[in-house]
Amino acid sequence: MEQAEITKAESELLGALKDRFGDRITGHGKFADQLSIFITDDIVFDLAEFMKEDAHTGFELLSDICGVDWIKCPEMRFELVYNFYSIAKSLRVLVKTTIPDSEKPSIRSIQPIYPGADWLEREMYDMLGIEFEGHPDLRRIITPEGMDGWPHRKDFPLTYEVPQFTHNKDKPPEIIK
Amino acid sequence: MTTGARTMTLNMGPQHPATHGVLRVVLELDGETIISATPHLGYLHTGIEKTAENKLYYKVVPMTDRMDYLAPMSNNLGYVLAVEKLLGIEIPEKVKYARVLLTELTRLNSHLVWLGTHAIDIGAMSMLLYTFREREMLLDVYEAVSGQRMMSTYFRIGGLAYDLPPDFDRKIKKILRVFPQKMKDYENLLSSNRIWIKRLTGVGKLTARQVLDLSVTGPILRSTGVKYDVRKAKPYSGYEKFDFDIPVGENGDCYDRYLVRMEEMRQSLRIMKQALDGMPEGPYKADVPGVVLPPKEKVLSEMEAMIFHFKIITEGFKVPAGSYYQAIESPKGELGYYIVSDGSTRPYRMRVRPPSFINLQTLDPMVRGRLVADVVTCIGSIDIVLGEVDR
Numbered sequence: 001m002e003q004a005e006i007t008k009a010e011s012e013l014l015g016a017l018k019d020r021f022g023d024r025i026t027g028h029g030k031f032a033d034q035l036s037i038f039i040t041d042d043i044v045f046d047l048a049e050f051m052k053e054d055a056h057t058g059f060e061l062l063s064d065i066c067g068v069d070w071i072k073c074p075e076m077r078f079e080l081v082y083n084f085y086s087i088a089k090s091l092r093v094l095v096k097t098t099i100p101d102s103e104k105p106s107i108r109s110i111q112p113i114y115p116g117a118d119w120l121e122r123e124m125y126d127m128l129g130i131e132f133e134g135h136p137d138l139r140r141i142i143t144p145e146g147m148d149g150w151p152h153r154k155d156f157p158l159t160y161e162v163p164q165f166t167h168n169k170d171k172p173p174e175i176i177k
Numbered sequence: 178m179t180t181g182a183r184t185m186t187l188n189m190g191p192q193h194p195a196t197h198g199v200l201r202v203v204l205e206l207d208g209e210t211i212i213s214a215t216p217h218l219g220y221l222h223t224g225i226e227k228t229a230e231n232k233l234y235y236k237v238v239p240m241t242d243r244m245d246y247l248a249p250m251s252n253n254l255g256y257v258l259a260v261e262k263l264l265g266i267e268i269p270e271k272v273k274y275a276r277v278l279l280t281e282l283t284r285l286n287s288h289l290v291w292l293g294t295h296a297i298d299i300g301a302m303s304m305l306l307y308t309f310r311e312r313e314m315l316l317d318v319y320e321a322v323s324g325q326r327m328m329s330t331y332f333r334i335g336g337l338a339y340d341l342p343p344d345f346d347r348k349i350k351k352i353l354r355v356f357p358q359k360m361k362d363y364e365n366l367l368s369s370n371r372i373w374i375k376r377l378t379g380v381g382k383l384t385a386r387q388v389l390d391l392s393v394t395g396p397i398l399r400s401t402g403v404k405y406d407v408r409k410a411k412p413y414s415g416y417e418k419f420d421f422d423i424p425v426g427e428n429g430d431c432y433d434r435y436l437v438r439m440e441e442m443r444q445s446l447r448i449m450k451q452a453l454d455g456m457p458e459g460p461y462k463a464d465v466p467g468v469v470l471p472p473k474e475k476v477l478s479e480m481e482a483m484i485f486h487f488k489i490i491t492e493g494f495k496v497p498a499g500s501y502y503q504a505i506e507s508p509k510g511e512l513g514y515y516i517v518s519d520g521s522t523r524p525y526r527m528r529v530r531p532p533s534f535i536n537l538q539t540l541d542p543m544v545r546g547r548l549v550a551d552v553v554t555c556i557g558s559i560d561i562v563l564g565e566v567d568r
Contacts, residue, residue, distance in 0.1 A: 031499055032262055060389045066515050066528040083502060090410045116392025119538055142219040142567055151227055158231055
């Protein structure tokens with residue numbers, strides 16, 4: 001992917017972030033008009049606070065949180081993309097971090113800073129099984145409570161139906177891949 | 178009844194006419210005052226994001242219609258723009274104009290349904306009949322361009338499905354002529370109607386700070402006075418060439434949201450007029466062999482075109498690895514498509530930022546401390562489509 005040129009506002013932001021977080025900002029890239037910043041997963045909360053409150057940044061809108069399952073690399077299996085937008089600067093930045101594969105992949109919740117992250121994090125928990133520590137009400141939001149498995153993970157088969165009745169619990173229907 | 182505070186739990190929905198589909202809200206009541214409202218979602222969950230990962234790029238387009246079924250063209254546009262960006266293809270000017278015109282038509286369509294259902298929830302029965310009468314005109318245009326009245330699937334990666342029909346101009350001109358008069362009729366019925374004002378003013382009031390914190394966009398954000406519209410902030414599909422205003426409110430209550438949406442409809446008509454007048458001549462799809470289907474007459478007469486046609490249909494086309502987030506201003510707010518490609522013929526991940534889903538978070542702060550009757554007003558005013566909330 002070719003690298004586009006970084007604008008002044010973006011380089012200021014990158015500078016401010018590097019001053020604050022040092023080498024925990026692991027890199028950045030730009031595709032078309034969109035800047036992505038890569039960070040380690042331990043600074044998500046502090047970074048969100050910095051993005052919202054600091055005068056250099058002032059990203060008042062958290063547009064979206066998206067999780068991607070990279071099943072082929074277990075040490076960085078879950079990628080979370082935080083999508084920040086600044087209305088004053090009309091600047092969009094994607095902050096990306098990865099979580100290794102484990103029984104209970106977890107990351108700190110940014111709901112206390114951006115209350116709008118509430119449902120977005122619940123959806124990511126529901127779909128990918130990522131636990132958000134410090135989230136006040138982490139329940140499944142779209143699929144029913146008590147459902148087995150995490151639908152957006154790549155190892156969740158497309159046509160698998162969770163057994164609904166007790167009589168076929170021991171012999172679930174065959175998985176068609 | 179014993180002494181002391183007792184609350185009552187009231188279940189509203191999923192089969193309730195005023196929840197606009199299958200929304201279920203659990204209300205915690207103290208007398209008739211609402212303590213909290215908890216929406217329960219998922220009754221329409223179809224797993225569109227997951228299904229998209231297993232489909233060729235061009236086969237995802239019809240599924241995007243099914244999300245926000247009142248604004249199918251906006252959904253198409255967001256998806257095709259994101260894929261076109263990843264592919265790096267140039268789109269002909271005529272296509273850009275046609276897309277702008279039709280997405281603004283879609284905004285009218287969506288806002289008309291909002292107005293009719295919102296009014297019928299409050300008790301103004303006749304509004305629904307009037308708005309659906311005018312909606313017929315818009316659906317006629319849908320049918321003329323794509324052959325479908327609702328799930329149009331008219332935009333394709335690299336252009337449009339077919340060329341614009343010969344009587345397209347006439348149909349749009351009729352809308353431009355008739356619509357302003359009808360808008361006056363609506364406003365005569367509602368804007369100074371005492372019941373309408375009493376049921377809406379001061380109801381569901383939010384501050385700009387609250388709305389921004391909840392990530393909410395669209396008319397709800399603009400009604401609080403924040404001038405954020407993706408069409409102006411990050412123009413796409415040639416919106417920078419059009420002259421239009423962004424209406425904003427002051428109070429952030431249901432009445433301001435009503436005013437903002439009504440004005441948005443007027444602005445949409447303005448954009449449609451400019452798009453129709455300035456529509457250039459040219460092809461209706463880009464000439465990118467191997468990605469965009471060649472014209473049908475070439476397929477029937479030229480060997481090469483036939484091979485490309487066959488290859489695109491059977492094995493799709495490869496999209497360079499990368500990811501891109503494309504935001505557009507749908508009638509409900511910022512609609513985003515985040516597409517991750519791993520270089521194959523299917524999207525590795527498609528994430529939709531659904532405005533309805535995120536805007537629905539405002540229901541609880543809107544109705545706290547108010548009466549049960551206001552829940553209906555607030556749901557109507559948020560303007561949700563459950564197909565998009567649950568996906």
